[in-house]
Amino acid sequence: MDQNNLTALNLSKPRLISVPTPRVLSLGPCELWGVSLAGCRTSLCIPELKIGFDAGFPFPFQLNTETFFITHGHLDHAAAIPFIISQKTLNNQKKARFYMPESLVEPLTEILQLWQKIEGHNYHFDFIPFPEKQSIGINQQFSVKSFKAHHRIPALGYTLFQTKKHLRKEFEGQTKEELVALKTKGIPIDTIDETPLMTFSGDTRIEFLWEAPWICQSKYLFIETTYIDDRKTIEQARTWGHIHLDEVITALPQIHSEKIILMHISSRYSDQEARSIIERRIPQDDRDRIVFFEGR
């Protein structure tokens, strides 16, 4: 390859990309750990619930994760899957379940079959096709629901729901025995609230916001914001199946989230640069709820 081609690919000026630094973000009842850097790695997990969203980089804390939700097959979101499966097999851990877009199941299974030959192990894993708008229970309190994301290849986004039971108003003040008696008669004494606690967009164009009514109501909304200034236009972002900060700013009045976390920001922006661009560009009234996700 001659010098001109190198220049065209922008490899003549290598970018110094930092080693990944996972960050911890409180989601209220649980914590989210991980990193997200466009084109390099996205790996998020909630250790308390043993669930993960994407596996683009292997972290030791992911090895306790039992259920992964994979958004799509680009390597910055899926490269760690074979490593995690191999490590779990070596450590005799319970096999992990990976929910993913249907189109990913067959090719990824073939890759894993080849890799177990290379390693001389028998891997244990479940790859499960996950249709859009499907829900899966994590425990009595939490569930995850999928929705369509708009990327260049088939992709999903995921929402973590929290379920809370409340005693119906008409039964407040009743004794424990009276409530047990009502329950025995088959009378429902509780109402059930399902709150969208956290939504993870994966890689997508801005349209994902309107895929389901709960997305813009999520308490914590993680939006991929790959480009954040005029070094890339909205059109260029859309061509690559991504979101530009200009589009997020336009959509802010329709988003009711307590916190909007901007992640998957391109490595062309340093942490400091990204933080200052976001602070400068977000309208005053929204500054308190916008978070730059520093795990990169």
Ligand SMILES: [Zn+2]
């Ligand atoms: Zn990506």
Ligand SMILES: [Zn+2]
């Ligand atoms: Zn992608």
